Amino acid sequence: MADLMEIMMSPPPADPVILDVPAPAHVPKDLVRDLRAYQGLKPNTLDDPYLPSDRLRDADIPPVMWSPFPATWITSGMWVVTSYKDCAKVYQDTEHFISGGSADFQKLIGETFRCLPLSYDDKLHLAYRRFLNPFFSQKAVGEMDGYIRQLCDDMIDPFLAGNGGDFAHDFARVFPVKVFLTLMGFPHTMLDQFLAWEDRILHSRDFDIMRGALTEVIAYLRKIMTDREAVPQDDLLSKILHGEIDGRPLTDEEKMGAVFLLWLGGLDTVASTLGKMFRHLALDHPLQARLREHPELIPGAVEEFLRTQPLVFSMRQLRKDLTLHGIEMKAGDWIQALSSQGNFDPEAFKCPRDFDPERKANRHFTLASGPHLCLGAHLARQELRIALEHWLRRVPTFSLASEADREVYPGLHATKTMQIAW
Numbered sequence: 001m002a003d004l005m006e007i008m009m010s011p012p013p014a015d016p017v018i019l020d021v022p023a024p025a026h027v028p029k030d031l032v033r034d035l036r037a038y039q040g041l042k043p044n045t046l047d048d049p050y051l052p053s054d055r056l057r058d059a060d061i062p063p064v065m066w067s068p069f070p071a072t073w074i075t076s077g078m079w080v081v082t083s084y085k086d087c088a089k090v091y092q093d094t095e096h097f098i099s100g101g102s103a104d105f106q107k108l109i110g111e112t113f114r115c116l117p118l119s120y121d122d123k124l125h126l127a128y129r130r131f132l133n134p135f136f137s138q139k140a141v142g143e144m145d146g147y148i149r150q151l152c153d154d155m156i157d158p159f160l161a162g163n164g165g166d167f168a169h170d171f172a173r174v175f176p177v178k179v180f181l182t183l184m185g186f187p188h189t190m191l192d193q194f195l196a197w198e199d200r201i202l203h204s205r206d207f208d209i210m211r212g213a214l215t216e217v218i219a220y221l222r223k224i225m226t227d228r229e230a231v232p233q234d235d236l237l238s239k240i241l242h243g244e245i246d247g248r249p250l251t252d253e254e255k256m257g258a259v260f261l262l263w264l265g266g267l268d269t270v271a272s273t274l275g276k277m278f279r280h281l282a283l284d285h286p287l288q289a290r291l292r293e294h295p296e297l298i299p300g301a302v303e304e305f306l307r308t309q310p311l312v313f314s315m316r317q318l319r320k321d322l323t324l325h326g327i328e329m330k331a332g333d334w335i336q337a338l339s340s341q342g343n344f345d346p347e348a349f350k351c352p353r354d355f356d357p358e359r360k361a362n363r364h365f366t367l368a369s370g371p372h373l374c375l376g377a378h379l380a381r382q383e384l385r386i387a388l389e390h391w392l393r394r395v396p397t398f399s400l401a402s403e404a405d406r407e408v409y410p411g412l413h414a415t416k417t418m419q420i421a422w
């Protein structure tokens, strides 16, 4: 039997090969596969980094498989589903699937609070969403429109002065995080430190490094929450700390759970989407020309960028046994909805590899689906729309600079550096 650690350290194979590694007794051996290349864990330099995922649609590939990766602190393996229909079931069928707390990284250091609302289900989840939704409604985030536009323009100016620059490092990495810091009321001086902590937690895949970063960030958040509770300001942090759920104040654990999850979700998701979006545009001049000529297509284009560049492939836990495609799954098993497959399923999207800003009923999974639909969806869309509008209005046709690093992950990893020029 192969050693799991050894496989983990090796580069993922391009094919979903069968792995002879430990798996629960009820998992058929031929379904245990190396799917790392399809789970966003392997970078490539392709114009469309998601293209390799078409392989999972071939007739010899089972519709449901078992992946020993990513190995996390909660499980050493999970089912993986690949069709649009099965992804929708995982996201929406709350009779069989619960959230399970897959983002509760803080458990690694013995913290007992749960990410709120993500780690909750049913009525409690609904109560928490009712509390948080108004802060992220279209109207609420619309009030930040002027600020976001001004920030975007200010950040484009140096690129205009230099006829280009490092889009990933100097724009995508910073722009959404500044918006998030302003919304929450976190000091802008924490930007680099926040991103460094987040990188260690989400991308190091080393439990010791993760523990160190978690200890530091949670201590920081506790301190700023105590200070802000004593002296409230006009920001979301103060509103959460002084908020009420069903007529009672939030407990300390609930406050921490909400602030920590927003911190985790608000930092590099939009940055990663922006990097991939502008990489696509830099490689596709006809699309740039079309959107410059028809800015009314920009909202539809944002939706297509989201569909064709999914980042987060959600995990759920089975609350009861289930048979899917003849495969018996057990209560307690974990399962992953591979959005990078669902979003390109020809059963759900006509010509799924075509980028079509006029696509109708674009119900992709990039911002999830069902009860845990992304809370920050309006904010994310607004930032992406504004970035597109302002860049295309102010900057001439741009390309990747000859020295640009072309490597990109078909997943959450944000591109670290991307020189563009015109």
Ligand code: HEM
Binding pocket: 116, 117, 118, 119, 129, 180, 261, 262, 265, 266, 267, 269, 270, 273, 311, 312, 313, 314, 315, 365, 366, 367, 368, 371, 372, 373, 374, 375, 376, 377, 379, 380
């Ligand atoms: C393009 C950017 C974004 C993407 C692709 C994205 C994606 C997602 C996905 C896939 C989920 C479901 C997670 C799961 O089921 O395990 C989710 C949930 C969530 N997101 Fe986002 N997100 C983005 C931006 C944001 C922003 C900017 C914020 C906050 C400022 C945010 C806050 C949240 C929260 C709080 C949840 C949990 C919702 C719940 O459990 O009801 N997200 N997001």
